[in-house]
Amino acid sequence: MPSTPSDTRADNPPDTLGRGAPGVRISGLSVVYRTPAGELPAVRGIDLELPPGTITGVVGESGSGKSTLALSLLNAVQPPGRISAGSVEIDGLGDVVTLRGEELRRARGRHVGYVFQAAQNSLNPLKPVGKQLLDLGRSHGVADLRGLVREARDLLGRMGLDGARVLDSRQHELSGGMRQRVGIMFALVLNAHLVVLDEPTTALDMITQATILRIIREVHEERGLTTLVITHDLGVVAEVADRLAVMYGGRVVEQGPTRQVLGEPLHPYTRGLIQAIPRLVGDIGEARALPGRPPTLATIPAAGCVFRERCPLRTDVCVTQEPPEVAHGARLVACHAVEGGTGEDRAGAGNHGGQDGAGEPEGRAVTAGAREEQV
Ligand SMILES: Nc1ncnc2c1ncn2[C@@H]1O[C@H](COP(=O)(O)OP(=O)(O)OP(=O)(O)O)[C@@H](O)[C@H]1O
Structure with a gap:
């Protein structure tokens, strides 16, 4: 350039911002x-x-x-x-x-x-x-x-x-x-x-x-x-x-390296979004639209999980308690039904979230591969 x-x-x-990113x-x-x-x-x-x-x-x-x-x-x-x-x-x-x-x-x-x-x-x-x-x-x-x-x-x-x-x-x-x-x-x-x-x-x-x-x-x-x-x-x-944040009803429900979030989605909303993508080959019936509609400002629930109305994994706790963001390796996921969090705090996940699997050339190649599989 x-x-x-x-x-x-x-x-x-x-230039107070300096030259770096x-x-x-x-x-x-x-x-x-x-x-x-x-x-x-x-x-x-x-x-x-x-x-x-x-x-x-x-x-x-x-x-x-x-x-x-x-x-x-x-x-x-x-x-x-x-x-x-x-x-x-x-x-x-x-x-x-x-x-x-x-x-x-x-x-x-x-x-x-x-x-x-x-x-x-x-x-x-x-x-x-x-x-x-x-x-x-x-x-x-x-x-x-x-x-x-x-x-x-x-x-x-x-x-x-x-x-x-x-x-x-x-x-x-x-x-x-x-x-x-x-x-x-x-x-x-x-x-x-x-x-x-x-x-x-x-x-x-x-x-x-x-x-x-x-x-x-x-x-x-x-x-x-x-x-x-x-x-x-x-x-x-x-x-x-390189990295991805999935939003629903004003909240980030899952975030982490793109390769991981798309390759092995943990939050039921992320899974639903991926399943809803129509594929060019294979069974056209495999694409399943997410049932229901996203909330509007007036219908976002005041308590509990924002995704619960459309969630296949909903339990009683989802109605009363907002799920905290829990670290799963380099990822953060806010869902009561996703088990196996590493117990790390946000900072722990954020620290390796920057580059780990974030996909410098390798990460993008894998992501591109995942996309090819989709079509
Ligand atoms: N000027 C506004 N007045 C009232 N509500 C608003 C206004 N702008 C956005 N909203 C509401 O805020 C919420 C978030 O809107 P926003 O445009 O940020 O979402 P989005 O994910 O970017 O959607 P889209 O892809 O359709 O732009 C929506 O419920 C929207 O109706």
Whole structure:
């Protein structure tokens, strides 16, 4: 990759984040939305670590709280929502939940690059993409705007687009898939070292999706990033993520190295998600959709296990007691019915969770293999 825009920024304040991939520690994070029935939690007491240099995937059905979690990483939850408890510690930035005003604006884009779920429609319809790029550069004090444009063209070119043409285009002149790639370009172009991608490939056909996932992985490794990918698509995380967190009803119910979580799922919800994937070969009847529907804010139970209504393993204790996250080797699982925890605390699991089986080349190869078996 050629020199990056941040290499050329002369008039910027010192880069407090440094050059390395930052670690992120989300602790006790809760987010509520105000509704006619009062403030209801969309994310509840989440503890999640993003080890430096890894790609973490967050999966779960619609409404499980994935986007709300992603927004919290940027302290960007908007009313009627608010972060009601917890912290998001990013190396070099501190607790972003406490950042305000100019500090926060600077952090977004420059330190934390992001693509929101609605990336396809988040461009300004009146301005060419290139003009919006220059606005972004100026608002972050980029000295070498030509370098910024070069970088944008290069990123778009790698994603299979004619960069110069795209920069000259307005939103309505681009297809959904092109806009999606423009969104990814904006997330990467300021050379942030923490990148949050919310459904980065939803508008893309399978072949373009595979290309984009490869590029996300390549850029992640070239630049030494810490990356969070939010998706409802297990295929996407199998392809790209070292570590995986499975969300349901605002809780993380299972987390650990992708290879382990997908290869040998422990939580009944994770198992259900995997069983629901239709296979191209074999008995079509093997794919079993999860019965029932995920809860809404109004139907998330106030006590007990959030998954119990749909759970085949439910017992009485699930109605009254919320299952704690228990370590199973490098994994954390919140389920009363999963036996054989190692008895380690969260820290114990988190420590080897970073790399163990996380899948540097070997882990991904195995994960890819697991995916091949699925099809
Ligand atoms: N602005 C809002 N006002 C009220 N409730 C909201 C708001 N935004 C999200 N919610 C609710 O919060 C819960 C979590 O939503 P969120 O969008 O974070 O989930 P998600 O897993 O990202 O789902 P999807 O994949 O459909 O975006 C859902 O029940 C949703 O209806």
